[in-house]
Amino acid sequence: MNEDWNIVYYEKDDGTSPVRDYIDSLDFREQAKALSFIGLLREKGPELKRPYADLLKDGIHELRIKLTGTQVRILYFFYFQNIVMLTNVFEKHTDVVPEHEINTAKKYRADGMERFSIKDFVFRRNADD
Numbered sequence: 001m002n003e004d005w006n007i008v009y010y011e012k013d014d015g016t017s018p019v020r021d022y023i024d025s026l027d028f029r030e031q032a033k034a035l036s037f038i039g040l041l042r043e044k045g046p047e048l049k050r051p052y053a054d055l056l057k058d059g060i061h062e063l064r065i066k067l068t069g070t071q072v073r074i075l076y077f078f079y080f081q082n083i084v085m086l087t088n089v090f091e092k093h094t095d096v097v098p099e100h101e102i103n104t105a106k107k108y109r110a111d112g113m114e115r116f117s118i119k120d121f122v123f124r125r126n127a128d129d
Contacts, residue, residue, distance in 0.1 A: 003082065004042045004043055004045075005041065005042050005043075005044075005045040005078075005082050005083065005084050006042075006082055006083045006084070007038055007041065007042050007084050007086065008079070008083055008084065008085045008086070009085075009086050010085050010086060010087045010088075010108045010111075010112050012111075018087070018088045018089055018108075019074055019086040019087070019088065019089045022089040023035065023089075026067070030067045030068065033065065033067060034065055034067065034072070034074075037052065037063055037065050037074075038063070038074070038086070040052055041053065041063055041076070041084055042084070045078070045082075045084065046078060050064070051064060052064060056075070056097055056102055057102065058102070058106060059077050059078070059109075060075055060076075060077055060087075060102055060105045060106060060109070061075070061076050061077065061078075062074065062075055062076075062097060063075075063076060063086075070091050071091065071092040071093075072089065072090070072091055072092070073089065073090055073091075073092050073097060073101070074086055074088075074089045075087050075088050075089070075101060075102070075104075075105035076105075077105070077109050079112070079113070085108075085109070085112055087104070087105040087108040087109060087112070088101065088104045088105055088108060
């Protein structure tokens with residue numbers, strides 16, 4: 001079995017993270033559910049399919065979560081060999097993902113790829129590392 005994928009929350013220049021900030025705003029139960037879906041993404045990477053995840057376009061994927069009747073989408077992309085960068089999040093109220101959300105994810109992807117290299121990420125596999 002492959003090693004788990006590393007989850008990275010995109011951070012803007014000011015240090016805020018749209019996905020992390022959204023998750024932090026949820027109540028405990030909804031945080032747990034959102035984090036469990038992110039855990040599935042960590043385990044499965046690109047093998048995670050519907051109903052949990054889907055490819056939208058141009059390498060942008062969506063993590064599909066239902067929280068207390070609200071459809072929530074976390075957009076992300078795969079980076080380097082083993083990184084998933086979570087870019088933005090929104091509550092979905094229509095049948096299609098709004099184009100401006102995909103464009104935001106693409107903008108954050110370009111920014112993240114410009115500002116961060118593999119050397120910027122340090123991942124611990126276990127407590128002995």
